[in-house]
Amino acid sequence: MTQPAPTSPAQSTPTQAAAQGLPRTLTRELPRHEGQTVRLQGFLHARRDLGGVQFLVLRDVSGLAQCVGSGLDLPLAESSVEVEGTVKAHPKAPGGFEVQVTAFRVISAATTAPPVEIPKMDWHVNPETMLDYRVVTVRGLKERAALKVQAELVAAFRDHLNTEGFTEISTPKIVSAGAEGGANLFPIEYFGQQAFLAQSPQLYKQIMVGVFERVFEVAAVYRAEEHATSRHLNEYLSLDVELGFIQDEEDVMALENRLLGAIMVRLRERCAAEFTLLGAQIPDVPAHIPRITLMDARRLVSEKYGHAVGGKDLDPEAERLLSQHYAETEGSDFVFVTKYPRAARPFYTHADHNEDGSLNPDLTRGFDLLFRGIEITSGGQRIHDHAMLMDSITSYKLNPASLEGYTEVFKYGMPPHGGFAIGAERLTAKLLGISNVRYARAFPRDRHRLTP
Numbered sequence: 001m002t003q004p005a006p007t008s009p010a011q012s013t014p015t016q017a018a019a020q021g022l023p024r025t026l027t028r029e030l031p032r033h034e035g036q037t038v039r040l041q042g043f044l045h046a047r048r049d050l051g052g053v054q055f056l057v058l059r060d061v062s063g064l065a066q067c068v069g070s071g072l073d074l075p076l077a078e079s080s081v082e083v084e085g086t087v088k089a090h091p092k093a094p095g096g097f098e099v100q101v102t103a104f105r106v107i108s109a110a111t112t113a114p115p116v117e118i119p120k121m122d123w124h125v126n127p128e129t130m131l132d133y134r135v136v137t138v139r140g141l142k143e144r145a146a147l148k149v150q151a152e153l154v155a156a157f158r159d160h161l162n163t164e165g166f167t168e169i170s171t172p173k174i175v176s177a178g179a180e181g182g183a184n185l186f187p188i189e190y191f192g193q194q195a196f197l198a199q200s201p202q203l204y205k206q207i208m209v210g211v212f213e214r215v216f217e218v219a220a221v222y223r224a225e226e227h228a229t230s231r232h233l234n235e236y237l238s239l240d241v242e243l244g245f246i247q248d249e250e251d252v253m254a255l256e257n258r259l260l261g262a263i264m265v266r267l268r269e270r271c272a273a274e275f276t277l278l279g280a281q282i283p284d285v286p287a288h289i290p291r292i293t294l295m296d297a298r299r300l301v302s303e304k305y306g307h308a309v310g311g312k313d314l315d316p317e318a319e320r321l322l323s324q325h326y327a328e329t330e331g332s333d334f335v336f337v338t339k340y341p342r343a344a345r346p347f348y349t350h351a352d353h354n355e356d357g358s359l360n361p362d363l364t365r366g367f368d369l370l371f372r373g374i375e376i377t378s379g380g381q382r383i384h385d386h387a388m389l390m391d392s393i394t395s396y397k398l399n400p401a402s403l404e405g406y407t408e409v410f411k412y413g414m415p416p417h418g419g420f421a422i423g424a425e426r427l428t429a430k431l432l433g434i435s436n437v438r439y440a441r442a443f444p445r446d447r448h449r450l451t452p
Contacts, residue, residue, distance in 0.1 A: 022084070028062035030097040033087045040065060040083045040099065041107065043139070046119040047074050057094070057119070058083055059139075063273075066093040069101030078114050078136070080107040116140075131438065135452050138442055145274035146440055149267065150237075150428040154218055156266035157239050157422075160259050166241070167212040171204035173197060173219070177402040186224045186234075197222035200421065202348070203406040205242040206382055209417045210409055213244040218424075228447055230436040231316075231374060233425060235445035241379075242419030249350075249365040249381040252418040253289070253336055256369065256377065260334070261285040267431075280432045283333040289369070290326050293339040297322050312344040320373035333372050340366040340380075347396040348389065350381040350418075365418070376427045379420025386410035 025038040042060035049055075054072050058065045058081065067083050075081070084103040089096060115133040116123045118140055123130060130137045137143060158168065175198045178185045186197040201217050208215045221238040241259075246252060267275070267282050275282055292300070298309045301321045309318045314337065326335045339352060345366040352363040366380030383389045389410050393400050400407070425440040438444040443452060 026062040027058065027060050027065035027095065030065060030087050030095060030099070034089060034097065035087065037084065037086055037102070038099065040067070042081065044075060044077050044079045044081050044110075047077065056081075056083075058099075064094040066090070066098040067101050068098055069104060072101065072104050073106075075106050076110040076113055078118065078139070079110040081105065082107055127436070131444065131449065132452075134443055142278060143439070145277050146428060146432055146434060147442055149271050149274050149432060150424055150440065152266055152270050153263055153428060153431075154237070154239065154424060156263040157259065158216075158218065159266070160262035161214075161216045161241065164214065164255070164258075166214040166216050166243070169201075169205065169208050169212070169215045169217050170219070171198070171201040171208075171217060173222075176405075184223045184225050186222050199223055200238065201240050202346075202421075203403075205240055205419065206348070206414075206417065207406065207409045209242050209244040210412070210414055213415075214242075216241045226447060230438075231426060233437055233441065233444055233446055236426075236437075236441065237424035239422040239424055240419065241421070242382075242417060244415040244417040246381065246416050246418050248416075249338070249367055249379070249418055252379055252381065252420060253291070253338075253367060253369075256379070256420055257285065257287075257289050260289075275432070278432045278434075282431070283372075284331075285334065286330075286332050289334045289336055290330055290332055291336040291338050291367075292322070294337050294341070294344075295339070297337050300325060312341055314368075314375075316374070319370050319375060323370050323373040327372075335370050336367050337370060338365075338367045339363050340368070345380065347392045347398060348382050350383050351388075367420075369420075371427065372430045374426065374430055376430065377420050377422050379418065381416065381418035384410065384414040384416050386414075 022037070022039045024041050025033060027040065030038070040058050040060065042058045044056060045059035045064060046057040047055065052070055054069055054074065056067050056074060058067055067085060082105050083099060083101055085099040085101040087097055088100055090098040114136050115129070116125055116137055174188065174190060174195050176195055178196060178199050184199055188195050188197060198221060200221055201219065205215050205217060217240045219238060220235055222235050225232060225234065241255070243252070243255065264282050264285055294314070297314060298318065301307045301309060301318045304325065305321045307317055307321055309315055314322065322335060326332045342351070342362055342364055345364045349364040349366045351359045351361055352365050354360050364380060368375045369377035383392060386407065389407055390400065393403060425437050429437045429440040434440050438446060
């Protein structure tokens, strides 16, 4: 390796090239600047000295760059720095290129060493410590890769729905009643009245079907659940969809099928490096995701795997076993579980029909979508008839007066409609093989954590 000339002593002042307006180059752009002078700005990711030659790795939003110089007064790791130098090919450098430093300056020096070694891919520390210092640990390459994937996932969600004629809406997050009854609500004081943080935009997005027919929202929702598991958050990003003039829940499932296919296409195009870094594989979405009724699903896991399912739904082990079955028999990482019993669905879920066309009061047109062993979606067709909705509210022993702002719209000709919601963090975690959903959110909120 050819060693660069000693760096100019005036390294604490802005470089001459920067003063002359040399544009900032991102690390991923280095290959097209071979032999040219560039200016990089980023964080001091790592540093080492070898016989008077100093190596520093600069990290910016696009990746890493190895920089080599001498006589540099290097600050603590994670300091914000600027490097000017010549781009040279080097097979052992990140991306195959390095920058031979001619000028260096500290933009903002770190005053304390990071609590973990950011360059390490795996930190052998207490998971809670990683969350306690999340403001710094989120800079880790794996941590930010997960958030990058989630950002692209959300962008793909928006883009595809826009192509299908949907309109993005924004609904209240301070509400007077819950979309799914009074359970799991965070109460707040609202100018002398009791209010709640919204557990779902469900009621509002149904109302907005009467305006735009096809709507979606990307926003946080809040669940006051006492869970302390690897799959639950008390604040999470919900990707909500609702569409009108449907025939039944099959239209809703078909939309989600297309949507997931579009999301995976975008992730392949834009996040291949992140999936490689995390050792994860982007799934193929079948043209027609398999379906199985809930009762058949319970029977299958009992007969094939000897797992007895209690309760009204599928327990986590049953979800895992059912997903295993479809991965082995049909090569699908996805499966829709349909025809949920009324007792396992919210009051607004439409009843199923018998073969003669009559309503079946015991079954609904609600469904869940399982992905790699875990539920990522709940959805279905909603009740659109006012009288049927009022009967359902009564049968669920809810207070009709508390829901009057919602039920009023059904007096004015609501079309058959349905929708679903995807938990962005849960989908991200399963895509990337992250064992705890908390690490698929920048600053998670669970039953024990309000900071940072």
